[in-house]
Amino acid sequence: MRFFFRKKTFFFESKEKSVTTLNIHRIIIQLTLMSDNIIIYNASAGSGKTYQLALNYLKLLNKIYKKGEFNLKNLLAITFTNKASFEMKERIISFLKEIYQQTEKGKIKTYETGISREKAEILLEEIFLNYDSFQIKTIDSFLLNLYRALSYELGIPTDFQIKTYLEESLIEKALNKLFEEAKKIEGLLNFLENFVDHLLANEEKLRIDIKNKLVRDLEKIFQKITYKKEFLNILEVYQENKVEKILLDFDKKEISQDSKDYYLILYTFLKKKLEEVFNREKILFIGIWKETLSQSLTLFPEFIPWIYVKLGNLEGIIMDEFQDTDRVQWEAILPIVEDVLSRNKVFVCACDPKQSIFQWKGGDPFILVEFMQKFSSYPIKVEVLGKNYRSAVDIVKFNNLFFSYISKNLELKKELLEELVFGKEKIEVKEKILTNVLKDFDWNFENVIQEAVNDFRGEVRCKFLKIEEDLEGKSPKEKVKELIKKEILDILRDLKQKKDLDDIAILVRKNEDITELSSFLISEGFKVIGSSFLKIKESPLINTFFSLLKFLNYSEDEIALAGFLSGELFESSLNILKKYCEFKLIGSNLSLVDFVKKEYPSFWENYIEDIFSAKKYLSFYELCQYIVKKFRLEEKKSKELAYLYKFLSIILEFTFKGGDLEEFLEYWEKYSEDELEMPKDKSAIKILTIHLAKGLEFNHVILPLFWEEKSYTSDLGLVFYNGNIYKGRKEDLPNEGKIGWYLEKAKTKLELFNLLYVGFTRAVKTLYILIPEIEKTKDFSRFEVTRIFNKIYSFLKDETQNFPL
Structure with missing residues (x-):
């Protein structure tokens, strides 16, 4: 055991537990603590x-x-x-x-x-x-x-509630206040109308989802405030007194070219209204109180x-x-x-x-x-x-070899990082940026080598999956997904045959992967626990279903009807909303309910009226089952079946307690997903994201390396570097701004290596890594982790003859 005291190093080794030795040991411990x-x-x-x-x-x-x-x-x-x-x-x-x-x-x-x-x-x-x-x-x-x-010292009420995210109801209240104020401020109403036009013009499809888009973008701004101090500087430009002057000189064409101006102006006004709502309702938003x-x-x-x-x-x-x-x-x-x-x-x-x-x-x-x-x-x-108390010997060896090899091999490391950060782009400041990125990578992976404490060998299986040509009618990505499902099924059946199904985890990149895999494995007869079940309020299907239930409870609720129609449970739903917007633009006074009745009588009678009729004689749970069959949800929304079944089970449990539709709507608004805990059933397959798996361990880990990353964009067009903030497209930024843009991008790419490390180190006995053989085509251009692994593996081939991969 090694102890440090200032700049000297003390070594203490004991084979006999004598009183003198114990006293010396304790003295050294106290010296260590004091020094x-x-x-x-x-x-x-x-x-x-x-x-x-x-x-x-x-x-x-x-x-x-x-x-x-x-x-x-x-x-x-x-x-x-x-x-x-x-x-x-x-x-x-x-x-x-x-x-x-x-x-x-x-x-x-x-x-x-x-x-x-x-x-x-x-x-x-x-x-x-x-x-x-x-x-x-x-x-x-x-x-x-x-x-x-x-x-008391900060001048805030003691009985406040903390909100970790901006709820729609709070945004609605703040927006309502803002629209009321718009009637009194010259230019503000004009700005808001043009902002809505800007949002609609930039959507691929017309959707009644503007409010949610605002929530998401405002959330991004609040997130930036929590860890980008430079962000506060730029907001000073948009203080209310200056914004009012901007609005007086409002030029639709000039501002519409730069959407971040819309958001920053809106943020300035909306933040004030949100704070009024927060103070009245004794709420603190986590994005503000920590600051x-x-x-x-x-x-x-x-x-x-x-x-x-x-x-x-x-x-x-x-x-x-x-x-x-x-x-x-x-x-x-x-x-x-x-x-x-x-x-x-x-x-x-x-x-x-x-x-x-x-x-x-x-x-x-x-x-x-x-x-x-x-x-x-x-x-x-x-x-x-430096010791590993979790994983089997071969898993520790594999991770030592894999990550230390990248860290030590400058040629490989540089090639990987250059491709991830720059692609084929050529810029003047590339070497300066790359030097910084390499330095950050080396610091991340400075201490990789571990000594395995466990005496069982374990196993690492790298399975390279070749795309099958016989899957006709499917896109290349769909073919790979089918291939991965088939391989996972083979692994699970093999473990089942060996009676070794206890404590298995499948680690994925995104929540939607959990839903799709969960539904597939459930259909194959496996018990599954998916972490995304705990996030059912984020499911588009469940939100659409809930909107329909709200409308069934109160047939004049136009927002609920719009929410239901925007969910695309049938082909013409978005077209109905689009036509209604066109009617409103030409001055129609028809409500959405009356519009649907008049312009789409067949839809109204066959679906809406039919469900209202069924509501009269069916129990609440039976009504929900009727809706599922009516819209063929199990067939149309197969990727969200896990969410649907969980939602129905919550409704069933609620009805057992005597609850009806109206009571459920109130319950669901207050329902906290924290009430749901991941069941501790070792025989069920766990499917969770790598982020949720951090800190956990499992006997067997299956890790499909088929992660589609988003193209990097700076949030709201803002770049932070060296205490400054830059605005504009990457191509138009000065060199300092470009350096900041690429360094921010590099952080997201370096995190891919960290995700691999966390994923590889969750396994105790067996680690299965599934690597599809993808081509360098447009279809797979964003599957960077797959290419990273393949490149490292090809470099390692000659050095792993005595180690099974």
């Missing part, structure tokens, strides 16, 4: 990170206890997810129980933590009696507690003593998954970290840049570099956790 203000664990997948953090928690707890002013609130541990928070609490309590029982493991932990059997009993009792003070929380949970604690807290703690450090009065005087902070922390979260907690270190206390964190797969949510692994530079005057201990 290293900052401890950073570089924790690869399966390296025992939670174990180490739990040990550090107990060491610090023991240190606090010795001072005689013991309080659980004095120690804070921060995690990224609720699951991780629960696991760390469970691990800490388990360690204390082992120490108290003095098992073999417990004796070792006594040596490692300095906690005796008697002290373990006291600490366990303290935890159970004061569990609310056991501060192991997600970062957002901690910051929210902080925000509530400072509500407010961050600014308050940075600008007013005098808040820090109040934090300690209300939340406890911190003696140490432990932080998990540092690479997933976003900039606003970090800036909110940084003043507290600074204060802790200034008082010669301890900050411990675990980080693994190669598992950074949440950059799209603002996660920034490079905050760690800034942190180490900022606090370089403090004693810092960086420890690489």
Whole structure:
């Protein structure tokens, strides 16, 4: 075991557990704790990170206890997810129980933590009696507690609700307020009308989905605020007093060429209206409150003593998954970290840049570099956790070989990154950008090699799938999907024959892949648990179904009818809406309901009236089944069957409790998908995205490498680089702007390697990698991960003769 004290390194090896040796061991532990203000664990997948953090928690707890002013609130541990928070609490309590029982493991932990059997009993009792003070929380949970604690100082109500996303109802209320105000502001109504025209002109199909588009785009702006500080600078241009002047000189042609102006002007007005709605309804939107807290703690450090009065005087902070922390979260907690270190206390964190797969949510692994530079005057201990306690020997070997080979082979690495970032483009600043990208890649994958602890070999199977020519009438992509389904089915049948179906996971890139695979495997007789079942409110089919139910409950609800018609449950539905819009433009006063009755009588009678008639004699659940059959949903929406069946099961359960249609509509509006938990049925096949699989492990992992990536575009046409913001098309940007554009793109491409690493390291016994043999054609141009793997594999061929791939 290696211990660091300032710049010297101490080695301690013990074969006999003598009293003298134990005392020396404990002294060294205490010296370590006192000397290293900052401890950073570089924790690869399966390296025992939670174990180490739990040990550090107990060491610090023991240190606090010795001072005689013991309080659980004095120690804070921060995690990224609720699951991780629960696991760390469970691990800490388990360690204390082992120490108290003095098992073999417990004796070792006594040596490692300095906690005796008697002290373990006291600490366990303290935890159970004061569990609310056991501060192991997600970062957002901690910051929210902080925000509530400072509500008086910040001038906010104490009984607010937190919203993690902009609900449609809130947007509607804010938009209604905005349209009311438009009648009083010259130019604003004209702007809003032209904005709607702009949206319709840029849609491939006319859809009554403008409101949802606004929600999505406004959400993007709020997300940018949470981790792009430069974004605030450009918004200053669009403050209300300046926007009103812009509106007075409103030029439809000039603004319509630059849609971001529409969004930034709209954002300025809508944000004010949203805040009015939030204040009235005592709501806080997560995109705003963290920024407010961050600014308050940075600008007013005098808040820090109040934090300690209300939340406890911190003696140490432990932080998990540092690479997933976003900039606003970090800036909110940084003043507290600074204060802790200034008082010669301890900050411990675990980080693994190669598992950074949440950059799209603002996660920034490079905050760690800034942190180490900022606090370089403090004693810092960086420890690489080099063992793998999760995976079989051959899986560890495979990952060592695969990722270290890319990292060490400059020619391969450069070729891959150049193709991903630039394609065939030639630009002047390419070398400068590529140098930065290579540097970031090397930092991500600096520590890849692990030593396998398990003694079973396991297996890695790379299956290259050749597209079959006999699948006539299908597109190349559909042929590949059919091929992957067939291969997955063969693997599952083989495992079933071996009676080894326990704990299998299929990892995919997107939620829609989950739905399609789930429906397929269910039809083949397998029990399936898909993580997207927990997201049924995002299903277009379910939203369309729900709109129809709302209309059936109140036949004058035109918004519900429009929502139903926009769902394309039958071919002419969008055409009905298009015709209705044309009627409204020429001044028709017909309501949508009357319009459909008059212009489409056959549709109204055969579908709408028929369902209304059925409603009179069918139970609520039977009515839903009738709708499914009426619109042939199982046939038409086969890719969304998993959502449909889950929705119907919720309705059935609701009707068992005596609920009717009207009660269900109210229930569904308030329904939280958090009420649904992933069942812990080991015999069911788990299908989930790699993002959701992070931190989990499975005996068998099937990973189809057929990920279609979106073409990179900068959100709302804004580029952030070196403290500045640039606007415009990539081709029109100055060199600095182009560098920023390509570096932002490079981040998304580097994350593909991180996704591969996370996917490959979930397996305990067997890892199946399915690689379709795709051609370099337009059909497969965006399947970059498939090409990455094939290229690396071809380079590795000569060096893997003794290793099965």
